[in-house]
Amino acid sequence: MTKAKKSDFRPDDFVVYPAHGVGKIVSIEEQEVAGMTLELFVISFEKDKMTLRVPTHKATExxxxxxxxxxEVEHAMKTLKGKAKVKKAMWSRRAQEYEQKINSGDLIAIxxxxxxxxxxxxxxExxxxxxxLYEAALERLTREIAAASGNDESSAAEKIGSVLVSRAA
Known part of the structure; x- marks a missing residue:
């Protein structure tokens, strides 16, 4: 994975923040915190009605x-076509692993x-x-595929749904 520099992100760019999914950089602002001036990316997550401020020098970290x-989108779609791999571990352990994958921000893991x-x-049932967990992962996947391919979420959801249905057949 290439290390992104501050200059790789600009206002109006769609980005992925691991714990929250797809957001849009609305601006870059300076704010004084504890006597120091910090440059921050202001990221809006419209669906969640949330704004996040991330220091530009810590963004990649x-x-x-x-x-x-x-x-990567193509790889994610191929991953969906594969056979489900369900470990025999207790549900609490598997749920924890699924949660970590969702919050990793890695499209393939999601x-x-x-x-x-x-x-x-x-x-x-x-x-x-x-x-x-399924709905959280599906929403993250749908949002990123929609944003990456420039489509709306409903067409991305249809595409994902058809892959999942064809796999089950």
Whole structure:
């Protein structure tokens, strides 16, 4: 992974912040904190009605990255087509691993969670916590694929849905 420099991010760029998913840099501002002047990226997560300020010199360390490339999106879609890999570990342990993958901000890891937790109509019901993790991962995946491909979220969701359904068939 190439190390992104401050200059790699500009206002109006869509970026991915690991713990929150896709956001948009609205501005770069200076703010005085404890007597020091800090330069900050102001990132808006419209869907969550949230604004995040990340020091520009810590952005890469914090995991801020550009949107996935077309190749990465293609890799994520291939990952979705694969067979679900469900470990025999206790649910609490697996849930923790899924949570870490979702919050890693890694598109492929998020696609793995969607693949592993997806249920076809004829499969057993998901537990509440399984469904929560599945929906969180699916939302992150959908938002990034939509932003990376310049489409709206509903067409990205359709594309993902058709891959998941074709896999189950």
């Amino acid at each position: 914090a995991g801020l990255r550009q949107l996935a490339s077309a190749d 696609a793995e969670v969607v693949r592993d937790l997806h249920r076809a109509d004829d499969q057993r 998901q537990s509440y916590s399984e469904r929560q």
